[in-house]
Amino acid sequence: MNTQHSSQFLMQNYARFPITLIKGEGVRVWDDEGKSYLDFVAGIAVNTLGHAHPEMVKTISEQAATMLHCSNLYFNPWQNELAEKLAMLSGLDKSFFCNSGAEANEAAIKLARKYFHDQGKAKYTVITAVQSFHGRTMQTIAATGQDKVKQGFAPLPQGFKHVPLNDIAALEAAIDDTTAAIMLEPLQGEGGVNLANIEYLEAVRALCDEKGILLMFDEIQTGIGRCGSMFAFQKAGVSPDILTLAKGLGGGVPIGAMMATDKVAASLSAGSHGTTFGGNPMSCAVALTVLDVIAKEELLANVEARSKQLIAGLQNIADAHSIFDEVKGDGLLLGLAANIEVAPIVNACRENGLLILMAGPKVLRFLPALNITKDEVAEGLDILGKSIEGLNL
Ligand SMILES: Cc1ncc(COP(=O)(O)O)c(C=O)c1O
Secondary structure, three states: OOOOOOOOOOOOOOOOOOOOEEEEEEOEEEEOOOOEEEEOOHHHHOOOOOEOOHHHHHHHHHHHHHOOOOOOOOOOHHHHHHHHHHHHHHOOOEEEEEOOHHHHHHHHHHHHHHHHHHOOOOOOEEEEEOOOOOOOOHHHHHHOOOHHHOOOOOOOOOOEEEEOOOOHHHHHHHOOOOEEEEEEOOEEOOOOOEEOOHHHHHHHHHHHHHHOOEEEEEOOOOOOOOOOOOOHHHHHOOOOOEEEEOHHHOEOEOOEEEEEOHHHHOOOOOOOOOOOOOOOHHHHHHHHHHHHHHHHOOHHHHHHHHHHHHHHHHHHHHHHOOOEEEEEEEOOEEEEEEOOOOHHHHHHHHHOOEEOEEOOOOEEEEOOOOOOOHHHHHHHHHHHHHHHHHHOO
């Protein structure tokens, strides 16, 4: 196996850390030198059940021996069942399956435009939040409210506007006759762990209803239990017309989903959109297992309990060091915001056996598997605290 930390054969589009991971079990991963790490990254909110969960291993091996792929020219029972399960869980009606978050958002943007096109209305603009992140395809970088992802890719697709999060007056001012949809992350992950407050989401829903605009929630990072409810919007009690999912849905197997109410979904008529791999038997069978295990192991309750523990521990660290401003986020998508750049802390943690992430230059981000135990959270906090102390910041 080639375990080098660089390769002339790979595009250099990732600023990777200098370790090569070769094995995972639960919330622990190992590198090629045999060193183990506690994994508070979970593949960026993907490994919902940690690594090598026995139920996932069983599903994957059984499904590989049964059917991996058969094309959307035909029905397959796993896709049917997953769509039904997601409808029951979310209250939305229909699903379109794809392979990633960006693809789910592409489908959402296409659906919003098609929905108004079908009514003969020239409504196409999608309003998103400043600091939002919606993916890396051309449409989704145009949708993303961060300039850094757009550099060098002009001309970008037209029809996107960005407004500050939690500012209803700014949103109202941005709406015009062309506005088709408002797309929001209930909790911004990549943009700095910024929570949309409930009053804001309620006001956005009311505004959308009043003006005939679609509300789309991008729950690619927050969905599938990460925030303590199956979907973050359920905590706020505000339902979208369109919902996008990916990451945690497959627990490590690539899958994305774009869901919508019946009324809106009707515009994605036969031939209007599609993908070769989306919704194949393997990805759907695994997603069904992820959802089953979340219920069977009562992981939503675990997320809430571990979240409280992690927040309390992070708060203690914040109180002890003036470089930190606040603990933010929800469930197991938490941030520790600093007034200095935090990359040295991420590196020190890794050297001491803990993988954590950043959300922008000054926010540490923690998003472990939903089945992390009390002892593992305590161990992670201990390594974090010692790593910070060792740096003398
Ligand atoms: C909220 C949100 N939307 C969309 C995406 C894009 O997902 P993908 O990388 O699977 O295309 C991400 C990825 O980080 C995300 O966090």
